[in-house]
Amino acid sequence: xxxxxxxxxxxxLRLGDSSLIAGQRLAEWCGHGPIxxxxxxxxxxxxxxxxxxxxxxxxxxxxxxxxxxxxxxxYLRDTMEFRNVLLVEQPNGDFAVTMMxxxxxxxxxxxxxxxxxxxxxxxxxAIAAKSLKEVTYHLRHTSQWILRLGDGTEESNQRxxxxxxDLWMYTGDLFDMDAVDAELIKAGIACDLNKIKQEWxxxxxxxxxxxxxxxxxxxxxxxxGSRTGKHxxxxxxxxxxxxxxxxxxxxxxx
Amino acid sequence: xxxxxxSTQWDLWEVFTQKRTGAPHEHAGSVHAxxxxxxxxxxxxxxxxxxxxxxxxxxxxxxxxxxxxxxxGNFFEPSNDKIYRHPQFYKLPxxxxxx
Numbered sequence: 001x002x003x004x005x006x007x008x009x010x011x012x013l014r015l016g017d018s019s020l021i022a023g024q025r026l027a028e029w030c031g032h033g034p035i036x037x038x039x040x041x042x043x044x045x046x047x048x049x050x051x052x053x054x055x056x057x058x059x060x061x062x063x064x065x066x067x068x069x070x071x072x073x074x075y076l077r078d079t080m081e082f083r084n085v086l087l088v089e090q091p092n093g094d095f096a097v098t099m100m101x102x103x104x105x106x107x108x109x110x111x112x113x114x115x116x117x118x119x120x121x122x123x124x125x126a127i128a129a130k131s132l133k134e135v136t137y138h139l140r141h142t143s144q145w146i147l148r149l150g151d152g153t154e155e156s157n158q159r160x161x162x163x164x165x166d167l168w169m170y171t172g173d174l175f176d177m178d179a180v181d182a183e184l185i186k187a188g189i190a191c192d193l194n195k196i197k198q199e200w201x202x203x204x205x206x207x208x209x210x211x212x213x214x215x216x217x218x219x220x221x222x223x224x225g226s227r228t229g230k231h232x233x234x235x236x237x238x239x240x241x242x243x244x245x246x247x248x249x250x251x252x253x254x
Numbered sequence: 255x256x257x258x259x260x261s262t263q264w265d266l267w268e269v270f271t272q273k274r275t276g277a278p279h280e281h282a283g284s285v286h287a288x289x290x291x292x293x294x295x296x297x298x299x300x301x302x303x304x305x306x307x308x309x310x311x312x313x314x315x316x317x318x319x320x321x322x323x324x325x326x327g328n329f330f331e332p333s334n335d336k337i338y339r340h341p342q343f344y345k346l347p348x349x350x351x352x353x
Contacts, residue, residue, distance in 0.1 A: 035264075037285050037296035044299050141295055148288070 004187060007180045008121070009063045010083065011190055013073070014227070015124075016056030017084035020074060021235070022105055023049030024242050025092055034095055041141060045102065048134040055127045075246035079236050080229040087170040089235045093163065096149050096156065100163035103142035107203045108174050109135040111196040120188035143207045150211025161213050168215075172222025174200075180227070266315040267293040269300070271307035279311050287312075 026046035033039025057070040088105055092098045113135060116128035149160040175193040184190030208215050225231065245252060264286040270279035282301040287293035293312040302310065321329055333339060 035286060037287065037300055040303070041296065041299040044303050137298075141299075144291055144295065148292075 004183065005063050005065075007183045008189065009060050010180045011184055012056050012060035012063065012124075013083040014085075016053045016060055016070075016073070017082050018088055018105075019049040019056065019109075020053035021082070021084040021238060022088035022102070023047070023053060024238055025088060026098075026102070028092055029098065042098075045138050045141070048131075048138070052127065052131045052134070059123050059127070071246070075243045079231055079239060082229060082231065082235060082239070083226060084231075084235070085170075085226045086173045086223060086232055087167065089232060089238060090167060090170060091234060093166070094159055096159040097163040097166065099142050099145045099149065100160065100167055102138065103146050103207070104167060104171055104174075104204065106135050106138040106142050107200055108196075110139050111199055111203075112191055112193075115191035115196060119190070124189065146207055146213075147211045150208065150213045157212060160211070164208065164213055165216060168220060169223050173224045173226050176224045176227055178227050264288045265293075267297070267312045268315050268318060269297040270311040270313070271301055272309035272311075273306065274308060279309065282306075284315060285312070 023046045026042050026049065029039065029042045030046075031039065033042055053074070054070050057073045061068040061070060061073060085105075085108075087101060090097075090101060092101075110132070113128040113132040117125050117132055119125040119128065146160065149156045151157070175197045177193050181190050181193065185192050205215055223232075265288070266284050267287055267290075268284050269282045271282045272279045282297075285293060285296040285300055287296045290312065294310060297310050297312050301307065
C-alpha cells in the first residue's frame with residue numbers, strides 16, 4: 001500500500017504538472033493574442049488546465065499525507081521535482097507553434113482522460129471525466145486552427161510546418177512509461193500509454209494531412225526525461241516567473 | 255453595409271445567447287471571425303465563458319437589415335398618438351385578473 005501510494009503520488013504529479021505548465025504557457029498570451037477573441041480563447045484554455053492541475057495536485061498532497069497543499073506543490077518545488085511532459089514547457093514561439101503544441105497536447109489529454117475516466121481510483125476517474133469535456137473543446141478549437149493555418153497562405157503553411165518539425169521530437173516523451181505506470185496499470189488505476197499512442201498518431205495524421213502538412217518520419221530521435229524530472233532548459237524560466245511571489249514572500253495571501 | 259476591400263479585419267458576426275431552455279435568444283454582442291465555425295467558437299469563448307448560455311446563434315452582421323436613423327419619423331411616430339391600438343377599451347369579464 002505504501003509503495004502503491006508512492007506511485008500514485010508520482011502519477012498525480014505527472015498529470016497535475018503537465019496541465020499546470022501548459023496552463024502557465026498559455027497564460028503568457030494574455031493581453032498578447034492576435035485578436036481579442038483568440039486572446040480570450042487561449043486564457044479560457046489556460047484556466048481550464050490550471051483548474052485540472054489544482055484538483056490533481058490537491059489529490060497528490062492528500063495521498064502523500066505530509067500536509068502539502070496544491071499551492072505548496074505548485075510554488076515550492078524546483079525544476080527536478082516537476083513531472084510535466086517536455087512538450088508543454090517548450091516556448092510559445094509564434095501563434096502556429098502555440099497552436100500546434102496545444103493541439104498535440106489536447107489530443108493526448110483527450111485520449112488519456114477518456115481512459116482515466118474508467119480508472120479504479122474514483123478520484124482520478126472523476127477528475128478525468130470532468131476534464132474530458134474541457135479538453136474536447138480544446139481539441140476542437142486547436143484542430144480547427146491547424147486546418148486553417150496549414151491550408152492557409154504560403155507563409156502560414158510554412159510556419160505551421162516549422163512548428164510540427166520543431167515540436168515533433170518532444171512527442172515521444174508523452175508516451176514514455178516506467179515502473180510507476182506498470183504498477184498502477186496492474187492496479188487498474190493508470191492508463192497504458194501504448195494503447196492510446198496509435199490512436200493519437202491517427203488523430204494527428206488525419207488533421208495534419210488535411211491541413212497539407214507533412215508528418216516527420218516515425219523513427220526521428222525523441223527526447224525523453226520528464227518522468228524522472230530531466231527537463232529542457234525552459235522549465236526553469238517558467239518556474240522562476242510562476243513562483244517568484246511565493247518564493248519572495250512565503251505564505252503571502254491577498 | 256459597405257464592404258471595405260482594404261480591411262484586414264475578419265467579418266463581423268452578431269452573437270445571440272439563450273440562457274435556459276425555452277428562453278428567447280438574446281443579442282449578446284459581436285465577434286470577429288473568418289468563417290462560421292470560428293465565429294461559433296469565438297462566441298463561445300467570449301460570451302459563454304461564465305456559464306451565461308446553453309445555446310448560441312451567430313449571424314453575419316451583414317445579413318442583418320436595419321432601418322436608417324432618418325426612418326424613425328415615418329416608421330415609429332405614427333403609432334405614438336393612437337391609444338386605441340392598445341387593448342384597453344374593453345370591459346373585462348368578472349373573474350379575469352389584470353396583472
